[in-house]
Amino acid sequence: xxxxxxxxxxxxxxxxxxxxxxxxxxxxxxxxxxxxxxxxxxxxxxxxxxxxxxxxxxxxxxxxxxxxxxxxxxxxxxxxxxxxxxxxxxxxxxxxxxxxxxxxxxxxxxxxxxxxxxxxxxxxxxxxxxxxxxxxxxxxxxxxxxxxxxxxxxxxxxxxxxxxxxxxxxxxxxxxxxxxxxxxxxxxxxxxxxxxxxxxxxxxxxxxxxxxxxxxxxxxxxxxxxxxxxxxxxxxxxxxxxxxxxxxxxxxxxxxxxxxxxxxxxxxxxxxxxxxxxxxxxxxxxxxxxxxxxxxxxxxxxxxxxxxxxxxxxxxxxxxxxxxxxxxxxxxxxxxxxxxxxxxxxxxxxxxxxxxxxxxxxxxxxxxxxxxxxxxxxxxxxxxxxxxxxxx
Amino acid sequence: xxxxxxxxxxxxxxxxxxxxxxxxxxxxxxxxxxxxxxxxxxxxxxxxxxxxxxxxxxxxxxxxxxxxxxxxxxxxxxxxxxxxxxxxxxxxxxxxxxxxxxxxxxxxxxxxxxxxxxxxxxxxxxxxxxxxxxxxxxxxxxxxxxxxxxxxxxxxxxxxxxxxxxxxxxxxxxxxxxxxxxxxxxxxxxxxxxxxxxxxxxxxxxxxxxxxxxxxxxxxxxxxxxxxxxxxxxxxxxxxxxxxxxxxxxxxxxxxxxxxxxxxxxxxxxxxxxxxxxxxxxxxxxxxxxxxxxxxxxxxxxxxxxxxxxxxxxxxxxxxxxxxxxxxxxxxxxxxxxxxxxxxxxxxxxxxxxxxxxxxxxxxxxxxxxxxxxxxxxxxxxxxxxxxxxxx
Numbered sequence: 001x002x003x004x005x006x007x008x009x010x011x012x013x014x015x016x017x018x019x020x021x022x023x024x025x026x027x028x029x030x031x032x033x034x035x036x037x038x039x040x041x042x043x044x045x046x047x048x049x050x051x052x053x054x055x056x057x058x059x060x061x062x063x064x065x066x067x068x069x070x071x072x073x074x075x076x077x078x079x080x081x082x083x084x085x086x087x088x089x090x091x092x093x094x095x096x097x098x099x100x101x102x103x104x105x106x107x108x109x110x111x112x113x114x115x116x117x118x119x120x121x122x123x124x125x126x127x128x129x130x131x132x133x134x135x136x137x138x139x140x141x142x143x144x145x146x147x148x149x150x151x152x153x154x155x156x157x158x159x160x161x162x163x164x165x166x167x168x169x170x171x172x173x174x175x176x177x178x179x180x181x182x183x184x185x186x187x188x189x190x191x192x193x194x195x196x197x198x199x200x201x202x203x204x205x206x207x208x209x210x211x212x213x214x215x216x217x218x219x220x221x222x223x224x225x226x227x228x229x230x231x232x233x234x235x236x237x238x239x240x241x242x243x244x245x246x247x248x249x250x251x252x253x254x255x256x257x258x259x260x261x262x263x264x265x266x267x268x269x270x271x272x273x274x275x276x277x278x279x280x281x282x283x284x285x286x287x288x289x290x291x292x293x294x295x296x297x298x299x300x301x302x303x304x305x306x307x308x309x310x311x312x313x314x315x316x317x318x319x320x321x322x323x324x325x326x327x328x329x330x331x332x333x334x335x336x337x338x339x340x341x342x343x344x345x346x347x348x349x350x351x352x353x354x355x356x357x358x359x360x361x362x363x364x365x366x367x368x369x370x371x372x373x374x375x376x377x378x379x380x381x382x383x384x385x386x387x388x389x390x391x392x
Numbered sequence: 393x394x395x396x397x398x399x400x401x402x403x404x405x406x407x408x409x410x411x412x413x414x415x416x417x418x419x420x421x422x423x424x425x426x427x428x429x430x431x432x433x434x435x436x437x438x439x440x441x442x443x444x445x446x447x448x449x450x451x452x453x454x455x456x457x458x459x460x461x462x463x464x465x466x467x468x469x470x471x472x473x474x475x476x477x478x479x480x481x482x483x484x485x486x487x488x489x490x491x492x493x494x495x496x497x498x499x500x501x502x503x504x505x506x507x508x509x510x511x512x513x514x515x516x517x518x519x520x521x522x523x524x525x526x527x528x529x530x531x532x533x534x535x536x537x538x539x540x541x542x543x544x545x546x547x548x549x550x551x552x553x554x555x556x557x558x559x560x561x562x563x564x565x566x567x568x569x570x571x572x573x574x575x576x577x578x579x580x581x582x583x584x585x586x587x588x589x590x591x592x593x594x595x596x597x598x599x600x601x602x603x604x605x606x607x608x609x610x611x612x613x614x615x616x617x618x619x620x621x622x623x624x625x626x627x628x629x630x631x632x633x634x635x636x637x638x639x640x641x642x643x644x645x646x647x648x649x650x651x652x653x654x655x656x657x658x659x660x661x662x663x664x665x666x667x668x669x670x671x672x673x674x675x676x677x678x679x680x681x682x683x684x685x686x687x688x689x690x691x692x693x694x695x696x697x698x699x700x701x702x703x704x705x706x707x708x709x710x711x712x713x714x715x716x717x718x719x720x721x722x723x724x725x726x727x728x729x730x731x732x733x734x735x736x737x738x739x740x741x742x743x744x745x746x747x748x749x750x751x752x753x754x755x756x757x758x759x760x761x762x763x764x765x766x767x768x769x770x771x772x773x774x775x776x777x778x779x780x781x782x783x784x
Contacts, residue, residue: 037456041452127657130653131654238456242657264634270632270633270663271660
């Protein structure tokens with residue numbers, strides 16, 4: 001099996017995310033690792049009612065094949081939601097995907113030839129790196145600071161290299177939790193417009209803001225049709241549905257539909273219909289408010305406990321929303337080694353290096369605060385801080 | 393967007409299957425086109441009950457992220473089902489996929505470099521051609537007759553060319569409805585074993601046999617671990633779940649899991665859990681029996697009506713199961729042209745040429761009999777036969 005994919009997979013850890021999810025399934029272990037939302041907040045009773053109504057009213061058609069672009073009423077809900085986010089669009093500009101991970105895969109499929117270059121934040125989302133690596137892409141890591149990716153750095157890279165697109169997570173970024181400021185968004189879009197650079201704007205967390213004001217997405221500035229906007233129901237309803245969406249120009253959309261037809265025909269009919277019915281019958285904004293408030297509380301506890309217990313030389317980000325914060329340890333720290341000792345003390349996190357396309361970041365780690373209840377966050381930070389304090 | 397995929401998609405019809413599904417949605421049109429199962433037979437009430445039990449007993453975890461290989465109880469059911477089909481395996485040899493279409497896509501991802509060769513039946517499944525073309529594969533069309541693919545033809549092709557794998561649909565093939573005989577399966581496996589040729593055995597229809605005896609799959613002969621077996625719940629429960637499976641050697645399985653993690657993380661948690669619960673609580677064999685009997689009746693009606701009404705020069709296959717029969721018209725017939733007149737008379741089918749990797753088959757058409765009730769089959773065949781009789 002000496003193909004491109006097999007060659008490349010040989011250099012990769014086999015499915016880091018899978019490993020993390022498996023570790024997180026052990027109830028003995030406190031996991032700050034996975035990017036899981038808080039399951040105890042899922043609207044289970046409402047979903048159960050929505051399923052019953054769907055099957056009672058739509059009947060067998062709810063279990064039949066459907067069209068590749070997704071069911072129209074769900075695309076209509078998404079189009080209205082895009083308006084609330086500041087980037088109004090029509091239902092015919094929306095595509096339903098089998099989660100944002102599939103959106104990334106399909107973008108790789110239509111845009112990438114082996115060796116093609118992508119500009120990303122440094123660090124950036126691990127599973128996006130994996131999705132694009134499956135097409136043998138290479139990465140240009142732009143500089144970032146507390147306000148997110150630095151437009152001048154993107155412009156410099158785009159000037160020197162022929163990049164296929166820029167991949168960016170403007171809100172509560174994975175892994176750092178940082179948010180791209182409004183001024184930066186404008187400047188970044190102008191760079192893209194000047195350079196004719198396609199922007200993939202990945203926004204799974206934008207609705208999970210627990211303080212400060214919403215900032216309109218890059219898509220809202222998109223007079224040239226350069227921005228491909230991705231989001232998902234995973235964080236605002238539940239991830240088990242594997243249902244996300246993409247908003248893109250007509251030319252991109254047509255190719256994505258063809259690629260998706262070849263990849264899985266369409267996203268689960270039942271999942272789409274149930275989501276749509278749930279969104280129609282219940283006030284999801286209220287549900288999201290509950291999620292935001294819980295994540296805000298959990299963030300506050302994690303930040304407070306870190307401040308109390310972490311030894312000298314460790315600092316971390318202070319995100320305004322989302323699910324992660326990002327710890328940078330002292331120079332010379334190897335967070336992958338630290339993880340091995342951490343497992344023995346039944347606390348896990350994601351070591352930083354996997355998020356850096358350039359292989360740096362050994363002294364960093366990503367901590368998830370959405371998926372542990374307050375008492376576990378307290379206990380987990382204690383274990384982690386004790387471990388860091390014990391280091392030679 | 394001058395990438396490989398965009399270049400290739402330019403030569404393809406944009407999502408033929410999508411177009412067909414859209415046409416089939418118009419209730420005025422009698423459709424022999426799509427490969428849709430009979431929705432009125434879907435176990436809707438049982439699925440509704442299974443959803444309630446799942447959500448009541450498992451709760452929020454039913455809507456959470458899951459592991460890439462699929463939930464264990466469903467893999468256990470599949471392993472037991474593989475035993476019933478004559479190819480027993482363990483749950484750890486099974487992978488759940490987002491429908492068989494995703495299995496094809498993932499196989500493309502791990503096996504295919506641009507220009508790689510695949511041996512197929514001629515004709516073969518349209519959407520498999522599309523899935524593999526997305527990786528710029530080329531096709532070697534082996535000869536077929538009433539008993540399916542001819543092993544000597546495969547051996548000749550495998551001797552002359554370095555093929556990545558053989559793709560074959562042994563039961564009630566799509567599009568011809570033909571079945572590979574037991575003797576041919578043995579001979580074909582021996583060819584594969586001699587040549588070290590990987591065999592992708594696609595078996596969506598095997599359980600839909602309405603006459604004759606079950607024939608054990610190629611996988612049952614697989615002492616060398618060369619056979620990758622694909623099947624799906626689409627035809628034995630319902631396709632809206634987008635849930636299928638793959639049984640393969642450890643080396644292939646590991647790579648497919650990595651590829652699937654990058655493609656969609658995992659298949660819908662809710663769909664997997666509901667299917668598993670449904671299969672545990674109800675007698676699906678009895679359900680499949682009902683489906684088989686209905687399809688057998690519909691096949692009989694279509695075959696009988698064709699015999700009564702079709703003009704001289706048309707012949708068709710007589711499948712023992714599945715959902716399709718295959719009509720070959722007189723030399724010079726252009727079934728794509730015929731489809732245009734057929735649409736005006738509100739009857740549609742799939743023209744043959746799309747199924748032939750070598751571009752032949754203009755005089756052929758695929759007729760689906762599973763998704764039209766008896767009276768519609770009678771009326772549809774009348775329209776089609778009138779149309780063929782009117783041809784100059």
